[in-house]
Amino acid sequence: MKAEPNRRDQMTPHERRLAMEKGERTDRIPVIPFIGEISGRLTGTSSREYWHDAGKMVEAEIAAFNRLGHDELSLGPNTCGILEALGGNVVYPEEGMPYFEGRYLTDYRMLDGMEPVRPEQSKRLLFFREALERMKKAADGVVDVAPSIGGPFTIAANLRGVEYFLRDLRKEPEQVKRLLRLVTDSMKNCVDMIAPYADGLRMADPVASPALISPKYFREMVYPYLVEIMEYADGKIGQKPSLHICGNTRKVWDYFREMPIRAISLDNIMDLEEAKQELGGRMTIVGNIPPVECLLHGSEEELRKEIREEVQKAAGSSKGYISASGCDVPYQTDFAMLDSWMDEIRKISGL
Amino acid sequence: MSSKEELLKRMSDGVVDMEEDDVAEAAQEFIDAGYPALEGIMDGLIDGMNRTSVLFEEEEYFVTDVLLCSDAMYAGLNVLKPHLPEEDPESKKKAVIGVVEGDTHDIGKNLVKIMMETAGFEMVDLGRDVPLQKFVDTAKETRADLVCLSTLMTTTMSGMKTVIDLLKEAGIRDEVKVMIGGGPVSKNFADKIGADGYSQNAVEAVRLAKSLLNIA
Numbered sequence: 001m002k003a004e005p006n007r008r009d010q011m012t013p014h015e016r017r018l019a020m021e022k023g024e025r026t027d028r029i030p031v032i033p034f035i036g037e038i039s040g041r042l043t044g045t046s047s048r049e050y051w052h053d054a055g056k057m058v059e060a061e062i063a064a065f066n067r068l069g070h071d072e073l074s075l076g077p078n079t080c081g082i083l084e085a086l087g088g089n090v091v092y093p094e095e096g097m098p099y100f101e102g103r104y105l106t107d108y109r110m111l112d113g114m115e116p117v118r119p120e121q122s123k124r125l126l127f128f129r130e131a132l133e134r135m136k137k138a139a140d141g142v143v144d145v146a147p148s149i150g151g152p153f154t155i156a157a158n159l160r161g162v163e164y165f166l167r168d169l170r171k172e173p174e175q176v177k178r179l180l181r182l183v184t185d186s187m188k189n190c191v192d193m194i195a196p197y198a199d200g201l202r203m204a205d206p207v208a209s210p211a212l213i214s215p216k217y218f219r220e221m222v223y224p225y226l227v228e229i230m231e232y233a234d235g236k237i238g239q240k241p242s243l244h245i246c247g248n249t250r251k252v253w254d255y256f257r258e259m260p261i262r263a264i265s266l267d268n269i270m271d272l273e274e275a276k277q278e279l280g281g282r283m284t285i286v287g288n289i290p291p292v293e294c295l296l297h298g299s300e301e302e303l304r305k306e307i308r309e310e311v312q313k314a315a316g317s318s319k320g321y322i323s324a325s326g327c328d329v330p331y332q333t334d335f336a337m338l339d340s341w342m343d344e345i346r347k348i349s350g351l
Numbered sequence: 352m353s354s355k356e357e358l359l360k361r362m363s364d365g366v367v368d369m370e371e372d373d374v375a376e377a378a379q380e381f382i383d384a385g386y387p388a389l390e391g392i393m394d395g396l397i398d399g400m401n402r403t404s405v406l407f408e409e410e411e412y413f414v415t416d417v418l419l420c421s422d423a424m425y426a427g428l429n430v431l432k433p434h435l436p437e438e439d440p441e442s443k444k445k446a447v448i449g450v451v452e453g454d455t456h457d458i459g460k461n462l463v464k465i466m467m468e469t470a471g472f473e474m475v476d477l478g479r480d481v482p483l484q485k486f487v488d489t490a491k492e493t494r495a496d497l498v499c500l501s502t503l504m505t506t507t508m509s510g511m512k513t514v515i516d517l518l519k520e521a522g523i524r525d526e527v528k529v530m531i532g533g534g535p536v537s538k539n540f541a542d543k544i545g546a547d548g549y550s551q552n553a554v555e556a557v558r559l560a561k562s563l564l565n566i567a
Contacts, residue, residue, distance in 0.1 A: 096506040099455055163458055166415040167422070170369065212458075214413045246534075292505055292535040297543075330505035330535075 001062045003142040006069025008351045013071040013143040014199075020284075020320045028349035029311060030071035032286065032324040033338055034244075034265075037097060038331050039064035047331070048092045051076075054131035062138050067335075068342050071322065072146050073139055074202055077128040079150025079158060082190060085122040086114075086183070088159050096331050103161030108175040116185035119193040129193050136197040144199035146242070149190060151205025152183045152225040159183070162207060169217050176221060184225045191233050200262070201233045201241040211247035218252050223259070230260045242286065246327060253278055268293075268326025272314040280317035287314070288326035295337050296330040303337055304344045311348060353377075355386050359395040362427055366399025367406070369419035371426045374399075378430035388434035396427045400469040404554045414458065417553070421465040444564055446497035447489045449477030450533075451510040456503035459533055462553035463499060470557045472497075483510050487517045490527050496564055499556070500546075502533040511536070512544035528563040532556060 005012045010027035011019065019026045037047040039060040050057050061073050080090045080098050088104040105111070119125040128147070136145050156179045157165040168176050194201070207213075208222040226243075234240045244265035249256070256264060256279060263284035266275055268291065275285050287310070289295060294306050307323060314321040323345055329338070353361070358381045365374035374396070381391045403420040406412035412420075448464055450457050457479040464474050475493055477485060490498050498518070500511045511531050518524040528547040531540075541549035547563055550556040 093453070096453065097504065099504075101455060163418060163461065166458075167418055169415055170419060210413070212414045214415065217413075217415065292508070293537060293539065296505060297540070332506065332509075 001059055001066075002138050002140045003062055003073075004066050005142055008346050009069055010351070012141075013069070014141060016071065017144055017199075028351055029315065029345050030320075030322045031068075031342060031345050032072050032322055033068070033070055033341065034325045034328045035064060035338075036075070036328070038329055038333065038335075041335065042067065047095050047097070051080075051092050051098060052127070054127060054134055057131050058134040058138055061135060065139075065143060068338055070338075070342065072144050072200070073135055074146050074148050075128065075131055075135060076148060077125060077190060078148050079155050079204070081124055081128050082117070082150060082155050082183075082186060083158055084124045085117040085119075086155070086159055086186060097328070100158045103159075103164065105160045105179065108172065108178070111175075111178050111182060114182055116182060116189055118189055125190065125193060129197075132194060132197040145197060146200035146202050147194045147198050148202040148204060149187060149194075151203055151208055151222070151243075151245075152180050152187060152229060153222045154205045154207040155187070156180050156183045157207040165207075166212065169213070169221060173220075180221065180225050184229055187229050188232050191229070191236050195233075195236040198237050198239075200239045201237055202244070203230070203241045204244040206244075206246045209245055209247035210249055210251045215251050215255075218255060223255050227259055234260055242284075244286075244327075250274075257282055263322060265324060266326065270326075272310055272321075276314050276317040276321075280314075280319060282319065284320045284322055285314050285317045286322045286324045288324065289341070291325050291327050291330055291333075295325060295333045295341075298337075300337065300340045303340055307341060307344045308348065311345075353380060353384075355381075355384070355390075358384070358386070359391065359398070362391060362395030363399040363402065366396055366420050366423045366427070367402050369416065369423050371419075371423045374423045374427040375430055378427040382430065382434055388431040389436075391431045392428065392435075396424045396431070397469055400424050400466075404466065404557075407552075408554050414462065417462060417465070421469075424465075424469070443471065443473040444497070444560075444566065445473045445475065445493055445495045446499055446560065447475045447477065447486060447493065447495045448499040448501070449481035449486060450479035450501045450503075451486075451507050451514070452480055452482050453507040453510065454502045454504045455479045456533075457501070459503065459553070460499075460501040463501065463532065463550075463556045466553040466557050467499075467560060470561070472560065483513050484517060486514045487521050487523070490518070491521060491523055495527055497560055498527050498529045499560075500529065500531045502536065505535045508535055508540065511546065515545050528560075530556065530559055530563065 016026045037050045040050040042063040043060045045056045089101045091101045092098045240260045240262035242263035243261050261283045263286045266287040268288045361377040530548045531546045538549045548559045550559045
């Protein structure tokens with residue numbers, strides 16, 4: 001199964017991305033719905049199978065692409081894969097998104113015996129390499145492949161147990177930094193593994209949200225490690241990563257401006273117009289259809305209206321705009337809503 | 352030796368400043384000096400948590416800070432609580448709280464629990480990934496006034512409606528108020544599934560709980 005260019009479009013997603021980078025005209029606004037295991041519904045693949053069978057995972061992603069013609073393919077290792085490789089426990093429900101269970105790092109002394117993860121020693125990471133290799137081949141140059149990895153802060157927090165980790169920021173900052181070092185070095189090894197198959201990199205760091213931590217901790221415990229891995233990825237892949245952080249991130253936009261971010265993906269509670277003014281000069285604005293209110297529970301008309309309003313707010317941003325969901329598309333979302341989304345974007349450009 | 356006011360201030364400040372050990376120490380001195388435990392809790396510890404709530408609402412404090420403040424509050428509470436006179440268990444409003452089945456994110460739920468406990472509610476914490484029927488059974492057994500449901504995941508949101516349906520089936524829907532919260536949840540969703548209220552954060556949850564039960 002290979003990626004087929006969409007008949008209504010005049011450019012392939014790959015061509016569109018290149019044109020956007022050069023500031024040239026594109027046939028339409030790019031669209032990235034954050035989908036994953038939900039694609040398995042198109043091919044009769046359960047969520048658990050999706051995460052454990054590289055062939056089925058890629059088949060599902062290509063099926064979604066050939067139906068929607070959206071602008072980027074992605075897959076893990078996300079936070080889950082790297083967490084598992086480091087010893088954490090991830091539960092894969094039959095239907096639905098994976099989640100973390102328990103806490104692995106119950107004592108910081110465990111770090112004494114831990115080494116940065118190497119993909120060749122981790123079955124879980126090798127699974128993602130296989131899936132990526134297949135996906136890159138199936139994408140066939142039509143559409144870019146941008147694997148997704150979690151941010152160091154989020155991975156570290158889940159390895160330790162988020163509530164403990166948040167307390168440690170104040171109580172044991174030196175141990176937190178040791179852990180972040182181990183995680184960041186492990187991630188670099190992951191980037192090495194990913195790089196040959198990647199046209200870009202997506203990063204998501206949900207626990208680094210200002211809803212949970214202060215800007216002070218963002219500066220000390222998030223920013224340096226995130227920038228380090230972003231710069232590393234830029235060097236290896238030749239493309240700065242995109243970044244998603246949940247919640248109201250307004251307080252850390254000053255840091256965003258200083259980071260090597262290609263595209264910033266904003267939570268649906270953020271105002272795209274403000275983002276365009278404040279961040280648009282440095283990075284592509286990505287966002288931000290409300291996943292629950294709009295995609296899961298909204299009507300088709302409400303969705304189309306939301307898309308038009310967002311396009312009006314963000315289009316013309318100097319580094320471009322990508323229509324995307326404000327966070328992951330909920331698993332039970334009707335796929336027809338994604339069809340309508342693509343249709344509306346194409347209609348706006350007269351396609 | 353410190354005066355009563357000094358000790359109360361030390362407890363309150365200790366909570367706000369997240370100084371667990373100092374709060375416990377001040378609480379012990381408070382008891383040793385023969386002052387009433389209830390006063391230490393109300394005018395020391397809870398005063399500190401109330402100040403913390405204000406700082407949280409003003410976005411001066413973050414979740415990390417509230418967690419550490421509450422650790423300090425509980426350190427003091429552990430010292431003072433054994434010295435409380437027996438109280439009438441009927442007088443306290445009771446709330447069952449938990450994260451619905453399929454979801455293990457519980458920071459939000461824990462914050463709500465802390466704030467509501469501080470505000471004088473008796474909290475029955477069912478933890479996370481709680482089977483839906485368990486909310487109903489526990490509410491019935493404990494004759495709860497409130498059921499508080501939390502989730503961060505879209506896949507488990509619908510469980511909240513199921514709990515409400517199960518409460519109806521058990522014939523106790525009119526005896527409890529249901530409040531919901533969590534990332535994907537909204538006021539709209541609460542109305543849609545027939546919950547009594549939605550709150551966006553832990554401080555707001557206390558206000559909501561009080562208004563649902565008509566208490567000051």
